[in-house]
Amino acid sequence: MLIAVPKEVAPGERRVALIPESIKKLCQLGAEVSIEADAGAGAGFKDTDYTDAGASIAADRQLLLSGADVVARIHKPSITDINMYKKGAISISWLDPFNEKDLINAMQDCNISAISMEMVPRTTRSQKMDALSSQANLAGYVMVSKAMDKLDRILPMMMTPAGTLKPARVFIIGAGVAGLQAIATAKRLGAKVTAFDTRSVVAEQVRSLGAKFLDIDLGETGQTNDGYAVQLTPEQLQKQKDGQKAEIAESNVVITTAQLFGRKPPVIISADAVAAMKSGSVIVDMAAESGGNVEGSVAGENIVTENGVTIIGTGNWANEVPRDASQMYSANVFNLIDEFWNTDTKSMALNFENDLIGCVITHDAQVVNGAIRKHYGLED
Numbered sequence: 001m002l003i004a005v006p007k008e009v010a011p012g013e014r015r016v017a018l019i020p021e022s023i024k025k026l027c028q029l030g031a032e033v034s035i036e037a038d039a040g041a042g043a044g045f046k047d048t049d050y051t052d053a054g055a056s057i058a059a060d061r062q063l064l065l066s067g068a069d070v071v072a073r074i075h076k077p078s079i080t081d082i083n084m085y086k087k088g089a090i091s092i093s094w095l096d097p098f099n100e101k102d103l104i105n106a107m108q109d110c111n112i113s114a115i116s117m118e119m120v121p122r123t124t125r126s127q128k129m130d131a132l133s134s135q136a137n138l139a140g141y142v143m144v145s146k147a148m149d150k151l152d153r154i155l156p157m158m159m160t161p162a163g164t165l166k167p168a169r170v171f172i173i174g175a176g177v178a179g180l181q182a183i184a185t186a187k188r189l190g191a192k193v194t195a196f197d198t199r200s201v202v203a204e205q206v207r208s209l210g211a212k213f214l215d216i217d218l219g220e221t222g223q224t225n226d227g228y229a230v231q232l233t234p235e236q237l238q239k240q241k242d243g244q245k246a247e248i249a250e251s252n253v254v255i256t257t258a259q260l261f262g263r264k265p266p267v268i269i270s271a272d273a274v275a276a277m278k279s280g281s282v283i284v285d286m287a288a289e290s291g292g293n294v295e296g297s298v299a300g301e302n303i304v305t306e307n308g309v310t311i312i313g314t315g316n317w318a319n320e321v322p323r324d325a326s327q328m329y330s331a332n333v334f335n336l337i338d339e340f341w342n343t344d345t346k347s348m349a350l351n352f353e354n355d356l357i358g359c360v361i362t363h364d365a366q367v368v369n370g371a372i373r374k375h376y377g378l379e380d
Contacts, residue, residue, distance in 0.1 A: 001347040002032045003337070004068030006061060007039035010075045014042030014322035015329060017072040017093075020053035022334040027054035029338070030346030034058045034068070043326040070348055072333050079106045087111045090348060092333055094118060094131075097361050097372050098262030104361060104372065111365045113350060117332070118261065119359040119369065126356055128335040133177045134328035139317035140181025140257070143284045144170075144189070146320075147253045150302070150310045152280035156190020167192045171247050172211075173268060173293070174257030175202040178286060178317075182255050183211045191253070196244055198232060216243030231260060241270055249276040255284045256293035262375070264291040271295040279308030288313025 003026060005018045016039050018026075023033045033055040037047060047057045058064040065071060065084040073093045077085075079102065085091065088111055095116035097104055107114040117131040127133070147170075148155060157167040170186045172179050175197035183206060186193045193211035197203075203213040218236045232240065248254055248269065254277075259265050265287035274283065274296060285297040296305065297313040304310050318325035339356060342349045350360055352368075361369045367378055 001030075001069045002034060002067055003070045003072060004058070004064050005033070005035040005039055005055075005072050006064060006081075007036040008042075008074055012316070012319065013075065014319055015074050015326045016040040016043050016045065016322075017074050017326075017329065017333055019043070019045055019326050019330040020049045020055075021327075022330040023050060023055045024053040025334055026337065029341055029343075031337075032056075034064055036061055036064055040326070043322040045326075070337065072337075074329060076100060076103060079103060082106045082110055082112060085110060085112055089113070090350070091115065092117065092336065095361060097369070098375055101376060104367060104376075107362045108365055108367055112362060113360060113364075114362040115336070115359050116361050116369075117336075117359070119361065119371075120332075120336070121356060121358050123355075129332050129339065129356070131329055131332040134332055135318040135325060136177040137181050138321055138325050138328070139286065140178040140183075141185050142317040142320045143178070143255050143257075143286060143312075144182050144185040144253075146312050146314070146317075147255065147282045147284050148189070150282045150312065151253060153252065154190075155186065168252040169194070169250055170253040170255070171195070171214075171244070171251040172255045172257070173197075173244065174259075174286075175199075175206050176257060179255070179257040180205060180209065182257070183209045186253070187211060194247055194251075196240075196247075198236075198240070214244065214247055216240055231263070232266065237266055237268070240268060241273065244268075245273050245276065248273045249278075251277070251281065253282050253284070255286070257286045258293050259287045259290065265293055267293060267295055269294040274305055274309055274311070275307055277307065277309045281308075282310045282312065284312045286315075286317070289315035 026033050035050050035055050036058050062084055070090045076093050076095050090113045092115045097116050120126050120129050155168045158165040168191045170191040170193045172182050172195040175195050183193055183195050187210045194214050195206045195211050196214040206213045218239050285292055285294040287293045288297045289299045297311045302312050340348050367373050
């Protein structure tokens with residue numbers, strides 16, 4: 001079985017889907033691995049690192065894709081790429097299946113078995129394959145780093161002969177994987193940290209990291225079986241905005257991490273809340289690329305408001321630390337392949353009795369994922 005790793009073509013992308021360490025393990029399983037020339041360069045891996053691990057280097061992208069049984073990549077493939085895949089191939093990548101109907105249709109028409117890394121179930125057993133969490137962990141760290149770069153002051157308290165500098169105040173909205181890492185990072189750097197989440201069950205996790213949990217009575221809230229926050233009603237969202245406004249105004253850094261999988265994220269910081277912040281303060285909007293948590297943020301850009309507040313919406317946070325991000329994503333992909341690996345045939349075989357099969361979107365020229373079928377109104 002040939003596993004192919006094409007070079008990422010998204011502008012500015014430096015990560016790679018498989019690193020040499022994982023390729024060595026795949027070769028030990030009996031797989032043949034081929035990687036497009038220079039695919040790992042952005043993450044610091046040379047072609048010779050891959051050949052030393054047992055992979056071959058492909059100069060022709062079309063031949064690489066057309067000959068592969070499994071294609072592992074980070075970003076979703078283009079429809080042009082899908083048309084190069086051979087019938088029955090397995091595609092592993094981010095897919096955004098709730099918003100990419102044309103791509104899903106193309107994969108179905110070309111009889112591609114499409115695995116969406118976003119749809120890996122969030123269970124204890126699947127943690128080692130959970131790329132959403134691995135990349136969000138890094139995103140939480142990077143967002144604090146980005147805020148520090150634009151902030152007009154330091155984070156920790158500093159006592160000097162010239163006087164004492166108070167610690168910066170950091171407010172983090174959302175205590176999922178990214179939010180908790182942001183809390184931990186800001187605390188390690190000496191900031192005074194407050195956090196809020198609609199799920200009161202995470203308050204203890206916030207406090208265990210040394211941060212204060214902001215209590216806002218929103219009424220009945222909760223989380224899904226996968227651990228995601230439940231969408232708030234308009235009334236609850238307004239209560240959240242009102243309850244956090246004073247904290248935002250007093251904060252030097254605000255980081256928002258509120259995202260709803262498959263849906264537009266909620267706007268949780270209004271323009272008037274931004275206007276009440278001190279000049280020199282910084283907001284990092286994790287959801288800017290998918291619609292934004294902050295009124296006025298711009299996807300892919302840093303902007304400065306009239307009152308001197310910087311709003312960072314650059315996105316693709318894990319790509320800022322491509323070597324570590326590639327290492328973690330590669331481990332996720334290897335563990336996923338290994339989960340479905342048939343040692344007798346030395347190939348990846350999708351077992352529909354496996355409880356992790358929910359990450360498979362299309363197979364045998366059909367959309368097989370129940371949630372996606374329902375989303376697009378497909379008849380059962």
